[in-house]
Amino acid sequence: MTADLPGDLRAAVIELAQTPHLLVALDFDGTMAPIVDRAEDARPLPRSAAALAALSALERTTTALVSGRALASLRVVAAPPEPTLLVGSHGAEVHLGPSSAELKPSLRQATALAEARAAVAQAVALYPGTMAEQKPAGVVLHYRQASETDGQAAVDLVNQELAQNPAFTITTGKMVLEISVVSANKGEGLATLRESTHATATFFAGDDVTDEHAFAALLPGDVGVKVGQGNTCAHFRIESPHQLPAVLELLLAARTNGGTHNA
Numbered sequence: 528m529t530a531d532l533p534g535d536l537r538a539a540v541i542e543l544a545q546t547p548h549l550l551v552a553l554d555f556d557g558t559m560a561p562i563v564d565r566a567e568d569a570r571p572l573p574r575s576a577a578a579l580a581a582l583s584a585l586e587r588t589t590t591a592l593v594s595g596r597a598l599a600s601l602r603v604v605a606a607p608p609e610p611t612l613l614v615g616s617h618g619a620e621v622h623l624g625p626s627s628a629e630l631k632p633s634l635r636q637a638t639a640l641a642e643a644r645a646a647v648a649q650a651v652a653l654y655p656g657t658m659a660e661q662k663p664a665g666v667v668l669h670y671r672q673a674s675e676t677d678g679q680a681a682v683d684l685v686n687q688e689l690a691q692n693p694a695f696t697i698t699t700g701k702m703v704l705e706i707s708v709v710s711a712n713k714g715e716g717l718a719t720l721r722e723s724t725h726a727t728a729t730f731f732a733g734d735d736v737t738d739e740h741a742f743a744a745l746l747p748g749d750v751g752v753k754v755g756q757g758n759t760c761a762h763f764r765i766e767s768p769h770q771l772p773a774v775l776e777l778l779l780a781a782r783t784n785g786g787t788h789n790a
């Protein structure tokens with residue numbers, strides 16, 4: 528089942544499983560779930576979801592999802608196992624358990640947010656196939672379903688309106704342009720998770736440019752896995768979300784068997 532994984536990745540995962548407190552943090556879209564045209568249709572691959580649930584039930588093991596999605600959207604599509612911690616909006620929203628506070632933008636952030644929403648709404652009205660997604664601290668321009676020309680024109684328009692203003696953090700993803708009024712990234716999100724769980728080592732997998740912040744935040748002994756094509760600072764790579772179940776199942780088996788798996 529895991530025979531198609533690179534040998535060095537197998538060895539690193541088995542080694543990682545020996546750590547006293549393990550943090551397993553995963554991106555969702557393009558990592559646990561294949562990329563789909565309509566974001567609301569994304570669902571985790573059943574084997575990845577099952578492995579995550581099994582890992583979340585282990586002692587000395589914390590699971591987390593680290594996504595660009597707003598937490599509300601992430602909860603709907605990922606249906607994460609109850610103890611799973613959540614980082615949404617690329618780190619701007621964090622759910623560390625039942626007492627976790629919800630994000631409340633300041634007045635200045637709220638004013639900037641209104642400006643960003645207006646700029647994206649203007650682009651969406653002008654260019655067919657583009658759409659806006661609202662987040663608590665940002666707005667996303669999606670152009671996956673627009674023509675190349677319209678998509679680029681929409682991106683240019685939004686950048687022209689907002690890019691000079693330091694109130695905005697603008698991030699480019701896969702056919703999305705994201706404007707946030709909270710400066711945060713997945714690396715900061717991962718650091719928050721590590722601190723709050725006292726994890727002694729971390730597994731992280733992600734597919735997009737925004738995941739590079741998380742890979743860069745990994746420490747010696749952690750394992751970072753880039754999913755799919757593209758430049759990365761992760762030490763390991765798998766071809767697609769369809770290879771992730773084998774990685775998670777290996778981690779689960781090695782963690783369940785304790786030292787006996789460390790051949």
Ligand SMILES: [Mg+2]
Pocket residue numbers: 554555556557558733734735
């Ligand atoms: Mg992703």
